[in-house]
Amino acid sequence: MLKVPKKYISHLAALKSVLKNPKNKFFFVAGHQRPDGDTVGGCLAVYSLLRRLKKDVFLCNFDAVPSFLKFLPYSSELKNIKKTGRKFDVAIILECSELTRFGNIINPKKQSKITVNIDHHAYERKWADINWTDSCSSSVSEMIFYLFKFLELPLTKEEATSLYVGLVTDTHNFTQTNTNAQSHIIASELLSCGVEPPVIEKNVYGTKSPNALRLIGSSLRNIKIDNTGKIAYIQITNKDFRQTKTIAEDTEEIINYAGMIPNVLVWLLFRETQKKNLIKVSFRSVKDIDVHKIAQNFGGGGHRNAAGCTVKGKIGKVIDTVISVVKNKLKK
Template identity: 30%
Template sequence: MPPTDPLSQVIATLHKGQRFFLISHVRPDGDAIGSLAGLARSLRKAGKTVDLGLVDPPPERFGFLLEGETVRKPGDLALDHDAIVILDTGDLPRTGFAEALAKPATVVINIDHHPSNTSFGDINLLDFHASSTCEMVVTLIERARLPFDPDVAQGLYLGLCTDTRFFQNENLRPAAHHAAQRLLETGLEAATIHGRLLSTRKLSEVRILGHALTRLTVELDGRLAWVALSTADLAQQGATMNDVFACGLFNQLTGIDGVVASVGIVENTDGKVYCEFRSRKGFDVKEIAVAMGGGGHLAASGCNREAPLATMVDEALGHLRNRLGSFPR
């Protein structure tokens, strides 16, 4: 009798199949790149053929995980794989491959930890309490008895660190720490990953972070912090959208003493404005992101759409001011 629970279904599919296509979301972060690299390396060591797909290049800090890879774009998708595995992605359009996958000829596996996930896969392996998709992939690899060594662990540890903010997130369950322990038990040199993430900064990242902090506004008796950046701000500092996401701005805003919620609002050259919400003390920013067409987690969510910067600033701050006004002090 075929398995009915999602984890067992995924394991059976990975064991039975030979060719897999792994995809993650646009503007990939550490969890996206780490889960792609970790699962791909493990499957290849098990004798499988694996192709990777991304619409956008990874930030330079994570790029070493995909060195030597031929990363496919939507136009390169042949749909001749035994399964398509979509990692760390809340809905199909966020992959950038939605049109190419409109009528896939193979099973689609959806592995994710975002509560806003739309269960778009044929098999949906979802854990909304997981710290990261990388944590979930650690469990999957172990349960499937797939190869697990320092090479496999490298990306998974990176993604676990970035998505938990080095284990600083509130309400982390013990499973996140157990996953880190298992990764370190492979013989992984964690200091190498820490060095890549913490000790090396591009000049453009430092400049845009410094500039953004001069634009910082704190209001509502210190409970709300926000920053808005235009394309002119980015150009002035020689920075790109990747630099804004990599510089640590969004997490720094909620690190200010007394701040409960924050938002960074950034106008990009693609015509879209991006909002990144962060929070502490149980304040739910996911509801705000969803109301604005995005999604994510209770304490870290985002959205983007084509609109004037001023419009997005007014809308995001309107939601935050309204909800913070009734949030317990």
């Protein structure tokens, strides 16, 4: 059985005293906008933990739970809201290196007596009362796994399932650079709690609507490779969404195809959003290239090998600008 890492003890002790204090009754829990498997999985496990401690929980996200995660236990408890004026004893916010990343559903400092920041993104900011951050952790779900351990709460199958989805999606099936021996041992402990990998695979990776498959088809037909052969990118316009009757959520995983091309070092996905001239850019890279830093130039961020940002402008222009910045980075 894994032990809680020493570096976590002081933060976990502080968090434990917040959780065990009977005065702290009403909890706010949220993760970042456009929630992914790790954000949703981590939040749902925290939700369940707090319910077991007999707390009232306001679990929410700025955006809806994507359909591939709706099979997760308690996902229907996750409210999709943009704002609330309610006051809380404790606000626990996951995966938000910048406070704005959770969409300002509340003003944590004004609407909560205690704020808790749990995050594993690069260059974490210390904006809360308790800042439990670790950019070496594979996922926030891995950190939440240790929270259960520290509190000596054996994981239920439901909690283990949520955490496993966080671990699997953030490491992309244990294949990315954030995968380590530790993540596999955690996975093994989660499996012993009853997690069923085939169920998770089918829901998370193995289900696509016919229209989503058509979107993949039309996107891949237009894949571009720059003249150096080191950068590949895919663009998806609102016209593509209309023609295939799909939505942003259906673009999940499409970016990975661009990384399959031999010798490509950085691969990207550009897509138009509902807002006119606002382009969402996703970056992926091989080990040594830090796309978090590139995304930061455009007001975004993320991890070393997976990052994102939103850029104003027409899609063609945004592609030219971003690709030239990536090219410059590769020249260095």
